[in-house]
Amino acid sequence: MSKVTMTAIAREAGVGVATVDRVLNRRAPVRSVTEQKVLTAASRLGYRLEQSRILSSSQPVIAAQLRMGFILLSSRYSFYQPLGEALRKQAEPYQPSGSETEFCWHDINDVEAVASSLRSLAKRVEVIGVVALDHPLIRHAIQDVSRQGVRVYALFSDFSPCGHAGFIGLDNQKAGRTAAWMAQHLLHKLGSIGVLLGDHRFTCQESCEISFRSYLREAGISQRVLEPLKTHESIDGGYQATQQLLNDYDDLVMIYAPCGGIEGVVRALRQSGRKGIALLCHGPIQGGELALIDGTITLMLRHRIEEMAAAVVEHCISQHSGENVQFFRVTLPFEMMIRENV
Numbered sequence: 001m002s003k004v005t006m007t008a009i010a011r012e013a014g015v016g017v018a019t020v021d022r023v024l025n026r027r028a029p030v031r032s033v034t035e036q037k038v039l040t041a042a043s044r045l046g047y048r049l050e051q052s053r054i055l056s057s058s059q060p061v062i063a064a065q066l067r068m069g070f071i072l073l074s075s076r077y078s079f080y081q082p083l084g085e086a087l088r089k090q091a092e093p094y095q096p097s098g099s100e101t102e103f104c105w106h107d108i109n110d111v112e113a114v115a116s117s118l119r120s121l122a123k124r125v126e127v128i129g130v131v132a133l134d135h136p137l138i139r140h141a142i143q144d145v146s147r148q149g150v151r152v153y154a155l156f157s158d159f160s161p162c163g164h165a166g167f168i169g170l171d172n173q174k175a176g177r178t179a180a181w182m183a184q185h186l187l188h189k190l191g192s193i194g195v196l197l198g199d200h201r202f203t204c205q206e207s208c209e210i211s212f213r214s215y216l217r218e219a220g221i222s223q224r225v226l227e228p229l230k231t232h233e234s235i236d237g238g239y240q241a242t243q244q245l246l247n248d249y250d251d252l253v254m255i256y257a258p259c260g261g262i263e264g265v266v267r268a269l270r271q272s273g274r275k276g277i278a279l280l281c282h283g284p285i286q287g288g289e290l291a292l293i294d295g296t297i298t299l300m301l302r303h304r305i306e307e308m309a310a311a312v313v314e315h316c317i318s319q320h321s322g323e324n325v326q327f328f329r330v331t332l333p334f335e336m337m338i339r340e341n342v
Contacts, residue, residue, distance in 0.1 A: 004047040010318070013041035018094070018317035066094050066320055068313070069102035069125040070155075071117050071132060077233045078260040079284050079305060080105070080131070086309035087129070094317060108133065108199055108233045115141035122150040127316045129153045129168075133201035134160055151320065155312065157204035165319065166328040168312050172204045172258075175301050175334060176211025179256055179280045182299050183212075184219050186278050191253030193225045194245040198233035198259035208258035208282075223253065231261035238264030246272050257281040258301075266291045283337070292339045300337040308332055 010017045022030050023038040068091045075081040091101040104117040114132045122145035132138050139162035142152050146163035158167040197205045231237035238261025262285045278298040291297040
């Protein structure tokens with residue numbers, strides 16, 4: 001009887017090959033529900049736990065190994081430091097012996113440095129995950145390294161077609177419309193709605209803003225939605241943009257901020273002492289739970305950082321070991337956080 005393959009078990013359990021590898025080779029912990037799914041699927045297919053812990057995919061294989069690198073925004077920005085730590089933890093079991101997951105950190109507008117890091121990393125790794133602006137220089141670099149056989153995945157914010165292998169992030173249209181649905185139920189008086197973006201070339205934030213405006217138009221909301229101000233994804237940028245909104249608009253009733261730098265937005269709102277300004281934002285952020293509890297943040301659409309990191313590594317492993325080279329898209333869930341469910 002031929003050996004049961006990891007691919008067959010993954011298909012039967014509805015998970016990735018990397019998850020099967022984790023469970024059966026005890027490479028890294030997974031949730032108990034997922035582990036049970038994998039073991040049940042393996043049992044149905046005739047795999048016996050007494051047999052060798054290493055399965056075969058189409059023939060006997062060694063544990064999946066993949067040299068991975070990540071280009072993220074500066075670790076000074078909101079949640080990129082914890083994201084980097086989560087990615088390192090998830091990727092570590094799959095790094096070849098003697099190597100470590102590589103990270104490059106860049107300010108949002110440092111597009112030349114991002115392009116340079118892409119080309120540099122491509123000489124040492126097989127897969128690169130990138131958080132960056134949809135800038136022509138960056139797309140050109142992605143196209144170059146993709147032609148060399150390195151798979152590049154957009155994280156959080158997608159790129160215009162440039163040969164990259166896939167996108168892993170939120171459904172940003174859904175996120176923008178969710179925020180607008182909440183806005184519809186919060187807007188009880190006329191006034192201006194401020195919008196903050198990290199940068200106009202972040203396609204994730206562009207999609208959130210468009211969807212937010214679209215929903216409010218459909219709902220017949222009469223409040224004026226202002227042109228967006230940029231936070232540059234930084235805390236200082238968030239503070240300055242919010243100060244400008246507060247100074248320029250006495251009738252400000254809401255701020256929608258699907259961006260980084262929210263800690264600065266919270267600081268500016270607290271210092272102003274103005275009441276009745278709802279803040280709808282993305283997270284997590286440092287001190288976010290307290291800001292929800294004291295009412296500075298009204299709604300946070302929170303990324304599940306640990307789950308995202310696990311999904312990124314799992315899909316990179318499964319796609320790299322497979323024959324399918326077509327572009328793929330992975331949509332991750334987000335949490336709606338308000339004061340009452342903190």
